[in-house]
Amino acid sequence: xxxxxxxxxxxxxxxxxxxxxxxxxxxxxxxxxxxxxxxxxxxxxxxxxxxxxxxxxxxxxxxxxxxxxxxxxxxxxxxxxxxxxxxxxxxxxxxxxxxxxxxxxxxxxxxxxxxxxxxxxxxxxxxxxxxxxxxxxxxxxxxxxxxxxxxxxxxxxxxxxxxxxxxxxxxxxxxxxxxxxxxxxxxxxxxxxxxxxxxxxxxxxxxxxxxxxxxxxxxxxxxxxxxxxxxxxxxxxxxxxxxxxxxxxxx
Numbered sequence: 597x598x599x600x601x602x603x604x605x606x607x608x609x610x611x612x613x614x615x616x617x618x619x620x621x622x623x624x625x626x627x628x629x630x631x632x633x634x635x636x637x638x639x640x641x642x643x644x645x646x647x648x649x650x651x652x653x654x655x656x657x658x659x660x661x662x663x664x665x666x667x668x669x670x671x672x673x674x675x676x677x678x679x680x681x682x683x684x685x686x687x688x689x690x691x692x693x694x695x696x697x698x699x700x701x702x703x704x705x706x707x708x709x710x711x712x713x714x715x716x717x718x719x720x721x722x723x724x725x726x727x728x729x730x731x732x733x734x735x736x737x738x739x740x741x742x743x744x745x746x747x748x749x750x751x752x753x754x755x756x757x758x759x760x761x762x763x764x765x766x767x768x769x770x771x772x773x774x775x776x777x778x779x780x781x782x783x784x785x786x787x788x789x790x791x792x793x794x795x796x797x798x799x800x801x802x803x804x805x806x807x808x809x810x811x812x813x814x815x816x817x818x819x820x821x822x823x824x825x826x827x828x829x830x831x832x833x834x835x836x837x838x839x840x841x842x843x844x845x846x847x
Contacts, residue, residue: 617732621709621725622795629716629799633806647815650715650796657711657792663704664788667693669781670772688748690755692772697764698741698756702733708792715799737761779842782832790829797822 670692693700706729713725745752759768800818805811813819835841 617729618709618791620728621713622798625713625716625721625725626799626802628718628721630802630806632716632718633803649717650800650815650818653711653714654792654796655711656714657708657796660704660707660709660711661785661788661792663693663700663707665781665785667700667704668784669776669778670774671780672774688744688751688755690759691770693764695759695770696766696768698759698761699733699737700764702737703762703764705733708788711792712795712799715796777844779844783836783842786829786832786836790825793818793821793825 671689671694672687697703709729710722710725713722716722741752741756745756759765797818800815801811801813804814808814832842836843
């Protein structure tokens with residue numbers, strides 16, 4: 597099979613199952629973290645209650661979430677979604693975040709999961725995550741751009757020629773064509789908000805158990821943030837599924 601066709605085939609497959617990568621990070625990352633904490637028991641190489649570092653990791657993850665919010669909030673219907681069955685693009689997004697980078701959602705995802713990967717405090721795991729992420733999403737981006745170029749033709753090539761693929765260039769920023777849609781953000785990004793705080797809570801709880809042999813929620817703030825984001829997730833899910841509060845005719 598030609599390399600182009602092979603990349604497209606792989607990209608379509610990975611597009612449908614792109615939610616698997618976070619699960620891999622969770623399972624492998626927690627294993628690495630557990631080993632590091634266990635090996636360092638009684639030393640100061642890894643400190644369970646190193647809140648400054650954990651909050652730095654959280655800041656990285658929240659940066660990714662902000663990028664996603666700024667992307668999703670300014671895009672029209674049937675674009676920048678969580679669909680996995682097939683490619684959808686009724687409109688070519690070229691303003692807002694899409695004026696600085698062609699794949700802002702994947703940039704956001706990168707920082708969200710980089711923040712989680714950094715919790716392991718294991719340099720080689722973090723490097724491996726970055727390389728895996730690139731190989732994983734490079735194929736998805738290839739497939740997406742093939743689909744979009746076939747649909748929008750010259751308009752896509754003109755936009756692609758001036759817009760970097762994955763490393764944002766803020767100097768190219770152009771104000772969004774639409775108003776910010778908070779309802780769309782609440783519908784689509786509730787999962788990500790809850791996932792971030794849940795993972796930080798799980799890592800912290802695992803570290804506490806391996807360090808002290810019990811779970812007393814010594815770092816109460818992670819428990820509070822996890823519960824709060826979980827409640828928010830449930831409320832938004834109920835509003836989305838059983839009411840029209842988070843829906844409007846334009847989005």
